[in-house]
Amino acid sequence: MAFVRNGDKGPTTTTKSTMDSLVKAISLPRPDLQPFDGDPIRYWPFIRAFDVLMSDVSDDNFKLTTLMKYCRDKAYDALQCCLMRDPSDGYKLAREILSERFGDKGTVVQTWVAKIVNRPKVDVAHLRQFSDDLSSCRETLDAMGFVGEIDNQRALRTVIDKLPRYLQTRWVREYQKIKSKGNQPNIGDVVDFIKSASKEANDPVFGSLITGSAISSTSSNDKSTVTNN
Known part of the structure; x- marks a missing residue:
């Protein structure tokens, strides 16, 4: 709507709309920031x-x-x-x-990669955190043009090795499905796989079945190791 003089009748519809928008923008609370510690x-x-x-x-x-x-x-x-x-x-x-x-981009890349590949093995309870970190790592490196640092077969194998045993076994099947379609698995496939597994493990109704099974499996492996020794 074009601006039209309105005599002494007050602001036009366009002017009033603009003023209302400005008032709303000014009245909105400023977003707060999380302190930056140098990470x-x-x-x-x-x-x-x-x-x-x-x-x-x-x-x-x-x-x-x-x-x-x-x-x-x-x-x-x-x-x-x-x-x-x-x-x-x-x-x-x-x-x-x-x-x-x-x-510095090089420092950011190295820090992210180290956070992923140097972490200890992930149990079911920490699967969601690992999923979030891996997703953030992938998105950051991709935006910076360095996703290749985590999107290679050696890095992907290291990521999978961090997972609980039952997920490693499931990934092998997923890996073969992807290859059967003529594709080479990439970091996006791994991120999607771990994200899906995290949702299952944290399901409010049936997630405890996975958690309990994983704990039982770990206990059995520990007992087996003690017996064999």
Whole structure:
């Protein structure tokens, strides 16, 4: 609807709609941020959320103060020198320091891969957490163009080796199904497989059947090992 002068009758429908939208936007609560402690895995989610929070702020002094407020431990210590600068220079330097020390793509990739492949074996109780971590790892590396670091046969075998025995056996069958269709299993297949297994294990009605079976199987294997020794 075009803007039309309305004399002294008040704002037009278009103007009123725009004003209403602005009032609603101003009245919405600002999203809060989870503090950033210097963990490279959390750098990009943190900095993007911070930019959204500061999207309508132009005061560099306020930006720097807010950035310091949400930094902890190593990240906070690294920014102390920025407080001695002019606000504009200090804020620019703070962003550069955070990016260089905690946002380097190589560091983020290595940290994510290490978190996945160096973790201990996963029991049924922690299957959902493993599923969430693996999914986040895949999405992050894919967005950064480094998904190949986790999407190779050696890495996939390492991921499967982390799973409970019953899921390893099930994956072998799934693996053969994928290959029978002329495809090579990839990290997406593994993520979907573990996500589905996690949903089963955490089902409010029947999940306890899987949990109980896994515990029983582990106990039997332990007893067998003791007997054989």
